[in-house]
Amino acid sequence: MIELKNVRAGYGTPDAFVAAVDDVTLTVNDNEILGIAGESGCGKSTLMRTLYGDFSGGLKMAGGKVTGRFTDPETGRTTESDAARFQDLWWDVMSYVPQGSMSVLNPIMKIEKQIVDALPKREKKGGKAELRQRIIEFLAGFGLPETVLDSYPHQLSGGMRQRVLVAIAAFVRPRLILADEPTTALDVVVQKRILLMLVEIQRRLKNTLVLVSHDLGVHYQMTDRIAIAYAGKIVEVGPTAEVFENPRHPYTEALIGALPRVGQKGERVGLEGRPPSLASPPDGCRFAPRCPQAQAICRQASPPLAEKAPNHASACHFR
Amino acid sequence: MSEKPVLEIAGLHKNYRAGGLFSGKQIAAVDGVSLTLDPKPQVFSIVGESGSGKTTLARMILRLVEPTSGTIRLGGRPLTGKDRDRIDDFEFRRLVQPIFQNPFEAFSAYLPLDSYLFATARNLKVAGNDRDAAEITEGALRSVGLSLERIRGKYIRQFSGGELQRISIARALIPNPKLIVADEPVSMVDASLRMNIVNLFKTIKEEKGVSFVYITHDLSTAYYLSDSVVIMNKGRIVDAGAPQEILANPREDYTRELMAAIPRLGERWPEIEAIKAEATERARRAAPWPERGGLPTPGSKSVKKAGAPSGESLAPEPDVRLPDCTTSSRRNA
Numbered sequence: 001m002i003e004l005k006n007v008r009a010g011y012g013t014p015d016a017f018v019a020a021v022d023d024v025t026l027t028v029n030d031n032e033i034l035g036i037a038g039e040s041g042c043g044k045s046t047l048m049r050t051l052y053g054d055f056s057g058g059l060k061m062a063g064g065k066v067t068g069r070f071t072d073p074e075t076g077r078t079t080e081s082d083a084a085r086f087q088d089l090w091w092d093v094m095s096y097v098p099q100g101s102m103s104v105l106n107p108i109m110k111i112e113k114q115i116v117d118a119l120p121k122r123e124k125k126g127g128k129a130e131l132r133q134r135i136i137e138f139l140a141g142f143g144l145p146e147t148v149l150d151s152y153p154h155q156l157s158g159g160m161r162q163r164v165l166v167a168i169a170a171f172v173r174p175r176l177i178l179a180d181e182p183t184t185a186l187d188v189v190v191q192k193r194i195l196l197m198l199v200e201i202q203r204r205l206k207n208t209l210v211l212v213s214h215d216l217g218v219h220y221q222m223t224d225r226i227a228i229a230y231a232g233k234i235v236e237v238g239p240t241a242e243v244f245e246n247p248r249h250p251y252t253e254a255l256i257g258a259l260p261r262v263g264q265k266g267e268r269v270g271l272e273g274r275p276p277s278l279a280s281p282p283d284g285c286r287f288a289p290r291c292p293q294a295q296a297i298c299r300q301a302s303p304p305l306a307e308k309a310p311n312h313a314s315a316c317h318f319r
Numbered sequence: 320m321s322e323k324p325v326l327e328i329a330g331l332h333k334n335y336r337a338g339g340l341f342s343g344k345q346i347a348a349v350d351g352v353s354l355t356l357d358p359k360p361q362v363f364s365i366v367g368e369s370g371s372g373k374t375t376l377a378r379m380i381l382r383l384v385e386p387t388s389g390t391i392r393l394g395g396r397p398l399t400g401k402d403r404d405r406i407d408d409f410e411f412r413r414l415v416q417p418i419f420q421n422p423f424e425a426f427s428a429y430l431p432l433d434s435y436l437f438a439t440a441r442n443l444k445v446a447g448n449d450r451d452a453a454e455i456t457e458g459a460l461r462s463v464g465l466s467l468e469r470i471r472g473k474y475i476r477q478f479s480g481g482e483l484q485r486i487s488i489a490r491a492l493i494p495n496p497k498l499i500v501a502d503e504p505v506s507m508v509d510a511s512l513r514m515n516i517v518n519l520f521k522t523i524k525e526e527k528g529v530s531f532v533y534i535t536h537d538l539s540t541a542y543y544l545s546d547s548v549v550i551m552n553k554g555r556i557v558d559a560g561a562p563q564e565i566l567a568n569p570r571e572d573y574t575r576e577l578m579a580a581i582p583r584l585g586e587r588w589p590e591i592e593a594i595k596a597e598a599t600e601r602a603r604r605a606a607p608w609p610e611r612g613g614l615p616t617p618g619s620k621s622v623k624k625a626g627a628p629s630g631e632s633l634a635p636e637p638d639v640r641l642p643d644c645t646t647s648s649r650r651n652a
Contacts, residue, residue, distance in 0.1 A: 039509040039510060039511060040480075040509055187368035187369055187536065188368070188536070188577060188580040188581055188582075189368065189576060189577065189580045191580070191582075192579075192580040192582070192588070195582070195591075196588075196590050196591065196594070199591055199594050199595070200594050203594055203595065203597070203598035204598075206598075214509070214510060215510075215582060216510070216584065217581065217582030217583055217584055218582045220582065220583070220584045220585070220587070221582045221583075221587060221588055221591055222582075222591070244584060244585075251511075254511060255510055255511055256584070258510060258511055258513065258514045259510070259539070259584060260514070260517070260539045260540055260542065260543035260544075261539055261542075261583065261584065261585075262538055262539050262542045262566050262567060262578065262581070262583070263542070263566075263567045265543070265563075267518075268514045268517075268518075268543065269514055269515070269518065270481075270511055270512050270513060270514035270515035270516075270518070271511040271512065271515075272515075274479040274481065274482070274512070
């Protein structure tokens with residue numbers, strides 16, 4: 001569906017260009033849930049914005065190529081595009097679930113107007129009343145009553161607001177939904193409800209969901225494939241079950257090993273050190289300074305992301 | 320102080336007023352909480368979702384919020400009220416220290432971080448002069464794996480969240496407190512660094528004999544770290560005991576609901592398995608998508624059949640059904 005080839009994207013500072021996404025090659029397939037995991041500052045949100053073609057706020061693409069190919073399952077018509085023109089497809093072929101529903105929804109505008117404003121023209125052909133009726137039916141499917149439409153955001157709970165955002169993204173039946181930390185700051189019970197809603201939408205529309213989250217547990221539950229980002233690079237990508245069972249990259253292994261689990265009392269240790277600055281990344285493998293298995297070569301040559309098992313790639317010299 | 324409980328809370332209430340001047344009503348944020356921490360150094364976790372009252376409880380222990388009624392005692396002496404025996408502010412700060420959630424907000428951007436540790440040492444009269452203060456600061460930083468040299472003259476921006484949280488802990492250790500109240504101390508810390516902080520609590524408990532009140536929504540770190548856990552819901556304690564007892568084999572409905580909602584590794588939610596299995600099955604049969612509302616929905620019977628014991632389903636929600644995706648305006652247009 002979307003192919004990233006050697007993409008370099010980031011932000012210009014007075015001193016230099018900081019690449020938050022550096023030489024990333026990644027394929028997003030039709031009909032899958034792809035997870036992007038990593039810690040804060042690893043470039044996962046920038047990667048997401050590159051996938052979405054959202055080059056606002058100083059984000060620039062400095063190299064590589066992002067191409068998209070979207071097939072409408074009903075008409076069979078195929079749309080080809082590249083990142084620079086993805087904006088024409090927003091809220092139509094692709095849509096976005098942002099994080100932080102309180103800061104995304106306009107506090108002085110009723111929910112109905114906010115939904116209608118986001119929709120493409122074709123949805124509005126039937127007239128205002130017909131559209132409202134369709135939105136009501138649609139929201140009812142997410143357990144949201146009609147009164148939501150006439151509410152202001154502050155009148156809704158955090159979980160309800162987030163459901164409104166998911167509903168807006170799904171209403172246009174897009175081929176691609178991008179969700180950036182859609183459940184941060186929500187309680188576990190509410191989080192589960194939203195995650196189930198996202199899976200159900202994806203399986204129903206047979207479209208693609210790209211889910212960015214720092215929570216590996218969420219990825220384990222939700223995703224079909226997972227990409228692990230570290231310091232602007234993808235260090236491992238593969239089928240989720242396999243990555244968790246048999247992690248290839250030492251960083252993935254450390255992340256999984258650091259997670260405490262209910263029912264297991266054994267000692268868990270975190271990694272030492274901290275991720276490198278993206279403004280001046282180290283030579284060689286970016287994880288080498290923290291890697292317990294690092295050798296001399298790791299500090300000199302940057303390992304490419306290479307397939308080590310079917311569909312399972314890692315960027316490590318040894319594994 | 321040795322025989323009396325470190326912390327003893329009895330019948331604690333905190334009400335807030337919500338709404339207008341005349342139409343307003345009382346909301347009980349903490350509604351009759353009693354608990355006791357024995358003198359033995361321990362990590363005592365208070366677990367709950369947002370709005371459960373856990374932070375209000377922590378703020379009352381930290382004396383930042385005045386209780387509506389009830390008593391809090393430290394080492395047998397009251398924290399509130401007009402008792403002659405009452406612990407005064409200065410003494411309180413030497414006995415109890417806080418660690419807050421967001422390490423980036425715990426320090427000012429305009430002061431070097433070592434000055435916070437110095438000020439704590441001097442203000443609480445732990446150190447009589449600057450040389451002693453430096454020595455005590457160094458000792459506290461060493462116990463969290465840092466050193467004065469590392470942080471001297473440096474500002475908040477020069478550290479990661481994990482390092483800042485360690486500095487917060489070092490600051491809290493300076494007066495040699497009996498109790499540290501940590502409100503969501505690792506929720507802002509990255510996953511790869513989180514366990515270092517959590518393990519630090521364990522070490523400090525064992526080596527320095529400090530007890531912790533650990534406030535969190537994260538059941539897995541609570542399980543890992545604590546000697547005792549209480550679960551709060553709507554201002555009340557709904558479950559209490561050793562973590563192995565109440566979390567590994569939850570008996571209370573609310574605890575079970577929480578446990579069932581954790582996105583765990585190694586164990587897929589039955590609801591997700593059901594949704595995915597159904598979709599695969601449909602694809603195999605190449606059947607058209609079902610009529611309106613045909614797919615199983617969270618909490619519906621067909622999901623439970625897929626293996627979720629009752630009580631592990633989501634909180635009931637009226638009619639969570641996806642609308643029909645097959646009729647499209649694209650086709651209509």
